[in-house]
Amino acid sequence: MKAAVLIRTGAPEQAFELQNLPDPIINQPTQVRIDVTAFGLNFADVVARLGQYQDCPPLPAVIGYEVVGIVESVGSAVKDISVGQRVVAFTRFGGYASQVVTDMAAVVPINDMDTGIAAALCTQYTTAYFAAEYITQLHAGEHVLVQSAAGGVGTALVQLAKRRGCIVYGTAGSDAKCEHLKTLGVDIPINYSQQHFADAIKKIAPDGKIDVIFDAVGGDAVRKGIGVLAAGGRMVCYGAASMSDRSRNPFKTVGKALAFGIYHPAQFMMSSRSLLGVNMLRIADQRPQVLRHCLQEVIRLAKEGVLRPVVDGIYPIADLAEAHNRLENRKTIGKVVIKW
Numbered sequence: 151m152k153a154a155v156l157i158r159t160g161a162p163e164q165a166f167e168l169q170n171l172p173d174p175i176i177n178q179p180t181q182v183r184i185d186v187t188a189f190g191l192n193f194a195d196v197v198a199r200l201g202q203y204q205d206c207p208p209l210p211a212v213i214g215y216e217v218v219g220i221v222e223s224v225g226s227a228v229k230d231i232s233v234g235q236r237v238v239a240f241t242r243f244g245g246y247a248s249q250v251v252t253d254m255a256a257v258v259p260i261n262d263m264d265t266g267i268a269a270a271l272c273t274q275y276t277t278a279y280f281a282a283e284y285i286t287q288l289h290a291g292e293h294v295l296v297q298s299a300a301g302g303v304g305t306a307l308v309q310l311a312k313r314r315g316c317i318v319y320g321t322a323g324s325d326a327k328c329e330h331l332k333t334l335g336v337d338i339p340i341n342y343s344q345q346h347f348a349d350a351i352k353k354i355a356p357d358g359k360i361d362v363i364f365d366a367v368g369g370d371a372v373r374k375g376i377g378v379l380a381a382g383g384r385m386v387c388y389g390a391a392s393m394s395d396r397s398r399n400p401f402k403t404v405g406k407a408l409a410f411g412i413y414h415p416a417q418f419m420m421s422s423r424s425l426l427g428v429n430m431l432r433i434a435d436q437r438p439q440v441l442r443h444c445l446q447e448v449i450r451l452a453k454e455g456v457l458r459p460v461v462d463g464i465y466p467i468a469d470l471a472e473a474h475n476r477l478e479n480r481k482t483i484g485k486v487v488i489k490w
């Protein structure tokens with residue numbers, strides 16, 4: 151098989167190398183081998199490339215969380231998935247390859263669904279579904295802030311919150327992205343380069359407080375977000391994009407970590423607010439059926455037209471470095487996909 155192997159950290163032009171590797175082998179009866187037609191990029195891939203992702207396997211490594219392709223062979227105990235079926239599948243790393251082996255629990259048939267949409271539904275929409283439907287209940291009329299709302303997970307969170315009848319505030323880093331947010335249904339787009347989101351909430355939201363925040367920026371966005379959370383409010387943390395940069399200065403890193411704030415559980419109890427964390431790798435490891443359920447649900451909702459993923463672009467494998475640079479430099483809107 152071919153694979154884009156992460157051989158070193160740093161700029162994507164030097165970090166990835168296209169290599170021929172032995173085909174992966176089915177060694178468990180519940181595994182499925184897939185001929186990959188396309189794989190999705192996620193922001194975590196950028197963090198891994200920068201050498202800042204603690205779950206990333208030691209280099210050289212094949213990273214990547216999701217593929218779209220055709221089932222090539224199945225293990226003896228595989229049920230409901232057959233050779234020749236078109237599927238989307240989670241990979242626990244290993245996705246940047248022309249062939250993958252993964253467990254049947256991570257594979258869902260997609261028939262003729264668009265490749266970019268199927269890839270978007272995998273990690274990004276499943277994460278959003280887990281955060282907004284599984285661990286949090288959104289109620290009609292609640293005021294909900296989605297940080298980085300034009301991104302892959304952000305787009306999904308906006309659509310899930312609108313589906314529940316929430317008033318959605320969405321942040322993005324440019325006017326162009328804020329214009330896009332309006333088309334997604336965001337009620338109050340906030341260009342954070344012009345206005346701090348906490349100031350916008352203090353000015354616009356009832357009593358200057360918000361009910362739910364979905365945050366993958368991290369650092370002081372969490373601390374300031376908790377500062378504008380209403381009683382009954384939920385802060386859902388699922389990432390720390392602000393901590394990922396090419397600087398290797400340990401003092402800067404510690405400073406950014408401290409910017410999150412330091413909390414005691416009693417604070418949350420006394421103010422009746424909640425802090426929730428999401429790490430889908432832990433869910434994949436410990437509750438694979440929950441992951442599968444979330445993926446099946448977002449595929450169902452997409453087929454019904456309730457969820458409408460936005461695809462930034464589908465790039466040939468030769469443009470992997472360009473696609474990575476766009477994602478790192480905040481140029482993307484929605485899902486980025488690479489095809490073989």
Ligand SMILES: NC(=O)c1ccc[n+]([C@@H]2O[C@H](COP(=O)([O-])OP(=O)(O)OC[C@H]3O[C@@H](n4cnc5c(N)ncnc54)[C@H](OP(=O)(O)O)[C@@H]3O)[C@@H](O)[C@H]2O)c1
Binds near residue numbers: 321
């Ligand atoms: N916990 C989990 O299991 C899990 C699963 C999936 C994703 N995630 C996290 O969710 C976040 C979104 O992932 P995604 O794949 O959907 O990516 P994405 O949102 O499509 O792209 C990242 C976006 O984050 C924003 N951003 C804010 N601060 C940034 C910074 N310092 N550097 C770069 N971008 C910054 C940028 O949008 P603006 O220009 O609008 O600021 C950028 O476009 C990431 O932090 C990712 O690690 C976590």
